[in-house]
Amino acid sequence: MAVPTFTAATLAPAPTPTFYFIGVTTGSSSIQRVFPAWAEHLGLDAVLKGIDLPLHAPAADYRRVVQFIRDDPLSMGALVTTHKIDLYQAAGDLFDEVDYFARLMGETSCISKRDGRLVCHAKDPISSGLALDSFIPAGHWQRYPEATVVSMGAGGSTIAISWHLTQVARGADRPARFITANRSQPRLDHLRQVHAQLDTDTPFDYVLNPSPEGNDAVVGAQPAGSLVINATGLGKDAPGSPLTDAVQFPVDGLVWELNYRGDLIFLEQARAQQAARHLTVEDGWVYFLHGWTQVIGEVFHIDIPTAGPGFEALSQIARNTR
Numbered sequence: 001m002a003v004p005t006f007t008a009a010t011l012a013p014a015p016t017p018t019f020y021f022i023g024v025t026t027g028s029s030s031i032q033r034v035f036p037a038w039a040e041h042l043g044l045d046a047v048l049k050g051i052d053l054p055l056h057a058p059a060a061d062y063r064r065v066v067q068f069i070r071d072d073p074l075s076m077g078a079l080v081t082t083h084k085i086d087l088y089q090a091a092g093d094l095f096d097e098v099d100y101f102a103r104l105m106g107e108t109s110c111i112s113k114r115d116g117r118l119v120c121h122a123k124d125p126i127s128s129g130l131a132l133d134s135f136i137p138a139g140h141w142q143r144y145p146e147a148t149v150v151s152m153g154a155g156g157s158t159i160a161i162s163w164h165l166t167q168v169a170r171g172a173d174r175p176a177r178f179i180t181a182n183r184s185q186p187r188l189d190h191l192r193q194v195h196a197q198l199d200t201d202t203p204f205d206y207v208l209n210p211s212p213e214g215n216d217a218v219v220g221a222q223p224a225g226s227l228v229i230n231a232t233g234l235g236k237d238a239p240g241s242p243l244t245d246a247v248q249f250p251v252d253g254l255v256w257e258l259n260y261r262g263d264l265i266f267l268e269q270a271r272a273q274q275a276a277r278h279l280t281v282e283d284g285w286v287y288f289l290h291g292w293t294q295v296i297g298e299v300f301h302i303d304i305p306t307a308g309p310g311f312e313a314l315s316q317i318a319r320n321t322r
């Protein structure tokens with residue numbers, strides 16, 4: 001059942017320390033049950049409140065929300081979903097500090113306060129990287145030097161994932177190419193612009209693919225060990241899969257569905273071939289955990305473990321609320 005949320009017009013001073021979730025339909029998110037349990041476990045004296053804004057809300061609404069959090073003493077910060085780019089574009093100048101990734105990617109997923117200064121971060125490169133590292137064995141790309149990444153969907157997650165996997169600091173443990181397929185051109189153009197600023201020699205390819213059959217052909221052509229990602233939201237935000245049932249995943253491949261709930265047909269397609277093609281199949285649960293805990297750590301100035309028993313405890317607490 002959805003819990004009450006704010007809109008830009010109904011924001012009211014927080015009577016107790018409050019952490020906000022800025023999205024579209026935040027009242028029905030599972031984090032409404034998870035956060036109170038985590039807060040108790042982590043010893044945080046804070047409540048979570050949702051702020052719902054329509055898709056591509058007016059710039060004035062984004063500015064009102066950011067100014068409200070900045071000026072209200074017990075409003076501690078926020079996690080931003082869906083509005084990451086729009087909020088940053090409309091209100092980026094209101095922040096006293098903007099981290100490197102937020103500047104590079106032109107978006108923010110995390111609003112926090114430090115020493116009286118309003119700060120924004122883009123946490124997706126960190127949280128998606130932690131999630132990838134949890135299921136891709138170290139040295140995987142060296143063992144499969146021809147293996148590539150095919151990410152379907154050219155949104156914020158693909159930007160973050162492509163940064164993580166192509167960093168020069170990874171040495172030879174990088175894919176041979178990073179291929180992004182999208183149904184329309186504008187996001188591919190934006191991605192190309194972001195990639196042009198990266199300090200990497202990993203080749204990037206941009207494929208305009210309006211149909212699942214086109215995606216099948218791209219995925220089916222990749223060498224053993226390649227990673228195939230559904231970053232379109234299809235299966236959760238809209239029905240379907242970016243692939244047809246006829247797709248052939250790469251042998252020894254890694255398959256990642258970014259979501260963990262919904263009618264995840266892409267995940268079913270991968271599981272149907274898991275044994276025969278020796279696939280590692282992963283959903284978005286660990287990504288969800290890292291996405292939230294990275295922001296909570298920043299807002300409340302605490303270190304939250306990213307692996308091991310401390311992280312497992314948070315995962316179990318979250319599972320218990322489902």
Ligand SMILES: NC(=O)c1ccc[n+]([C@@H]2O[C@H](COP(=O)([O-])OP(=O)(O)OC[C@H]3O[C@@H](n4cnc5c(N)ncnc54)[C@H](OP(=O)(O)O)[C@@H]3O)[C@@H](O)[C@H]2O)c1
Pocket residue numbers: 152153154155156157158182183184185186187188231232233234236237238242258259260284285287288289291
């Ligand atoms: N587990 C987690 O915690 C977690 C974290 C981050 C993201 N996610 C999920 O990952 C998904 C992607 O996130 P994001 O932030 O990258 O989203 P985004 O910025 O909205 O990008 C989605 C991309 O997918 C493409 N797309 C949408 N519908 C499509 C369709 N019917 N066919 C083909 N392509 C389609 C879009 O194409 P156009 O450019 O043509 O619009 C867009 O480029 C979302 O469902 C999100 O909920 C999960």
